[in-house]
Amino acid sequence: MKTKPKTVRISIIGFGNVGRGVAEVVKRKREEIARKHGIDIKIVGIADLRGVIVNENGLGEDAIMKHKTVKKREDMTSLDVIKDVEHEIMVEATPTNVEDGEPGLTHIITALESDRHVITSNKGPLALEYRRLMELAAKRGKEIRFEAAVGGAMPIISLVRENLAGNGIISIEGILNGTCNYILTRMAEEGLPYEHVLKEAQEIGIAESDPSKDVEGIDTAVKLVILANSVFDMDATYKDVAVTGITEITPDALKLANDAGYMIKLIGEVNGDGSLKVAPRLVPKDDPLNVGGTLNVATIKTDLAGDITVIGKGAGPIEAASAVLSDIIRIYS
């Protein structure tokens, strides 16, 4: 790019792991992206529960990295940042809430109504109000992109909608939760009981202290709903998914499966006929879906390209930020 790069101003609403990951990645990659993609990304506002920092000319790296201790704008809320600070893209990175989608839902609606594009890693609003949000975005001529919400750095939404454009999609099935995959992999490898491996996973930070969303299959179900709505144009919500988690899986079951050439994996599956299901399933050891550790995987069955499988890290702040960054670049190229 020889012309001057276009300035793209972003706000980051929610400054936990993913939000900070986005700031870190913008810092690392800003010059390279300006050079390669002609986009100069400036972070003009950051908001979280601690408060708001704003600089319409772009926040300095110091202010961003020392966000916790920097003096906040006490006269402004998150919504004020979204509405009143001029910028092109609002990055929504608050935690997922599948009860009512808040505060992410209000953030996204406010951003679209303020004529900002939206990139979100937050699954709640997409799993509850997908169609409403897409219709609002279309009405305002803005984009909502959410590659980070499903599969972290593993490109799945854009892979299906863009790389496989022209294909009819028959089904998508996969492992969409790294915590469950870690637990099942360790149980199978070591013959250890569920409770033991869960505790180990909690100690090393792979499982949360309240692991229910992961191990009961809720997180997988929410991601599945997002795939269903965005790929199959369904209007599903989390409540449409038949969900079974992994809490009843025993080392004996894993051993029996293993002896017969299978692994047990928590598989989310959406079919073009509208069925949505999350349950432990036997996966042949030589099936591309059989990936170990915390990896995520999805197999997309298509009418022309056959089966396409993609494998990647489903979680991690830099990985999620990578997906956000690709979404930013795609909006402007």
Added chain:
Amino acid sequence: MKTKPKTVRISIIGFGNVGRGVAEVVKRKREEIARKHGIDIKIVGIADLRGVIVNENGLGEDAIMKHKTVKKREDMTSLDVIKDVEHEIMVEATPTNVEDGEPGLTHIITALESDRHVITSNKGPLALEYRRLMELAAKRGKEIRFEAAVGGAMPIISLVRENLAGNGIISIEGILNGTCNYILTRMAEEGLPYEHVLKEAQEIGIAESDPSKDVEGIDTAVKLVILANSVFDMDATYKDVAVTGITEITPDALKLANDAGYMIKLIGEVNGDGSLKVAPRLVPKDDPLNVGGTLNVATIKTDLAGDITVIGKGAGPIEAASAVLSDIIRIYS
């Protein structure tokens, strides 16, 4: 799309498996693509060694499907179709020739000079004259897309350049030849010698009667060069690759590997430092690169997203045509 779809006229130069696959896929998907993507694809010219058929308003399905017996335009050559028949995209599907790239190279240059976009499944011109072709395309303001040339239906070029935009790519390694993978998989599973399995593969049409391009690693090397040039912006040619094929692999070697938890696979590997290598390699059984049968696979090592692996069918006329179709859609969306 509520507006009238945009007419996109294409020529298909080379009407073997891939060319016919493109025609078949356009026939199957034309209405759906008009509806979903706002593009009405018309095939206005087809050329192969048998001759040329042309209809500036779009060839009828009958003429296309009975191409062999339809009366040809004896006053026109392939190059006349490319130059003189008005169309937007030339699909180059003649066989790969890694000696001088012809006739594909001349077809592509002629198409660009006639202000047509180019989509090619032909690896020869890309492996020999990549930079020259890209420079010519840039000068004419046209696109060259070639997803079908590497990995068939497995999206790799666009995955790296678009879905992973923003990532630095450290290396790409993978199985890029389904024939070799089939032979090694069968040898490992059945303990059979190379010659035996090769013969079997020839009988069922997975290996050609002259299998040397596949089994000596040449096809893998050519694909690797295309990845190197398009992803790493190298200016490599086929001669820059250190190549070892699979003809010396024995059942004993596969058994030894198996006992130690490995498979032997023919892996192509390109690194950001410029090294290009094709050779049989030990792959741990639980590595995502360990896929069986005729599948292709590639693992992309990135600086942000970690390792991303994609698996799909590397060959087949409909699969290759699927990649061509996605390329057509991408040029116009």
